[in-house]
Amino acid sequence: MIKTGSKEAHIEAYFSNTSHPALEEIGIESSEGIIVRRSISSQGKGRAYINDISVSLQTLSTVVESLIDIHGQHEHQGLFKKDNHLLFLDTFGGLTENVASLKALYNEVVRLKSKVNELKERRLQRSQRIEFLMFQINEIDSANLKIGEKEAIEKEMKILINLAKLKESSEIAYSLLYGSEDSCFEKISHVVSRIKEMEHFDSSVKELLDVVESIVPQMEDASLLLRKLKDKYDTDPQRLTELDERLELIKRLQKKYGKGVDEILKYKEKAEKELQSLQHMDEECEFFEGELSVKEKKLQEMAEELSKMRELASKKMGKMISSELREVGFQNAVFKVDIKKKEAITPNGLDDVEFLFSANPGESPKPLIKVASGGELSRIMLAMKCIEINPYNSGLQTLIFDEIDAGIGGVTAQHVGKRLKALAKNYQVLCITHLPQIAAFADNHMKVEKVVMKDRVKIGVEQLAGSKRQEELARMLSGTITDVSLKHAKELLGDSI
Secondary structure (H helix, E strand, O other): OOOOOOOEEEEEEEEOOOOOHHHHHOOOOOOOOEEEEEEEEOOOOEEEEEOOEEEOHHHHHHHHHOOEEEEOOOHHHHHHOHHHHHHHHHHHHOOHHHHHHHHHHHHHHHHHHHHHHHHHHHHHOHHHHHHHHHHHHHHHHHHOOOOOHHHHHHHHHHHHHOHHHHHHHHHHHHHHHHHOOOOHHHHHHHHHHHHHHHHHHOHHHHHHHHHHHHHHHHHHHHHHHHHHHHHHOOOOOHHHHHHHHHHHHHHHHHHHHOOHHHHHHHHHHHHHHHHHHHHOHHHHHHHHHHHHHHHHHHHHHHHHHHHHHHHHHHHHHHHHHHHHHHHOOOOOOEEEEEEEEEEEEEOOEEEEEEEEEEOOOOOOOEEHHHHOOHHHHHHHHHHHHHHHOOOOOOOOOEEEEEOOOOOOOHHHHHHHHHHHHHHOOOOEEEEEOOOHHHHOOOOOEEEEEEEEEOOEEEEEEEEEOHHHHHHHHHHHHHOOOOHHHHHHHHHHHHHHO
């Protein structure tokens, strides 16, 4: 896109439109017209502007597409795809919103059918699933699990496994502290007695006596705690077996339902909800079947109503395009929109649409994609453009036809030129053409020319008028300018020269 040696490419267009809904929504003023601009950098970065305000490419595209309709030289190839014919008809008939509504309802029906089928499938396996869920719930309930239970069991088992050592250590400690004749308690009692004797002779010893005497009750408390511990370590040895069995139960449940007691209980809650759903599945299935029945009936009604609207639009479209085709040289052409009903409703309704065409008298219309030549398709597309923009796309003001002369010439080209001239009364029409029969009808004739200068190509654009325009048409007619070609060019221009 960027010329060799240049860093950027720029394109700009000015539209005299003074209002545009999309611009009003984003707060861009357009009372003096609309200037759109785009820059492309060689680094791949691009910028887009509307009235010198930076916008996204999406916004730029939305605005410009509503201002310009471009008919390219290969666009008529879309007519070779039968699937496009329905879209053409719906666009012509202004039925796109109806189709969108039907498509949304169709998708809802598909969703409901899927839901009903799922419920029916689950209902077939319901009894087995209910039995299985009840077994799981009962298994967890019967375990009577408590949060933190596993950790408490493991802590207690650690004590029981080391019971002998704990018992021995607690008894020795108790004996040393309190239980033997030579215990710490006996010794501290002797210490207290000696200090009291000292106090009789030295009153300053009172502070020391208070400190030592304070140790006595602490030693008594410690000995009491030691006695309780050593008695505790006389617990029934069967307790370890019970705890071991309980821990194994919890581990077994964990393997089936999740790590930890909390996850097992969460699984139980989930299972209870599913069980409740299965037990009420009949009511749920009946509800969705009822919803489906209502939506299917409404879908059928919408599809039939859309078919009626398409039938009316097809007749009008056939007449209008046949009329337009006569304007571009098909005096005996017949264009028909053939609609057949499908067996089942699709996202686009019940209709199978195909364009039929006959260019010659006495020939019945046949599928367009089988009988129309490239030139004929080009003119049919022109006819479609004419009726499509009137009245349904009346907001468009600029139409661009890029080499609509593909596959045509002579008298036919003259008819196309006349039709473009008629369109130009209501729209700005830009036409790129190689045919003088079409160019002669233009109000403004621009000559676009490549010029090679010092191994580089430059593009020249020149507005032609008077004798220069006559000479250009003569060159287009014969390749060279001769008296005969100049005379013919003058005839083409008529009063325009």
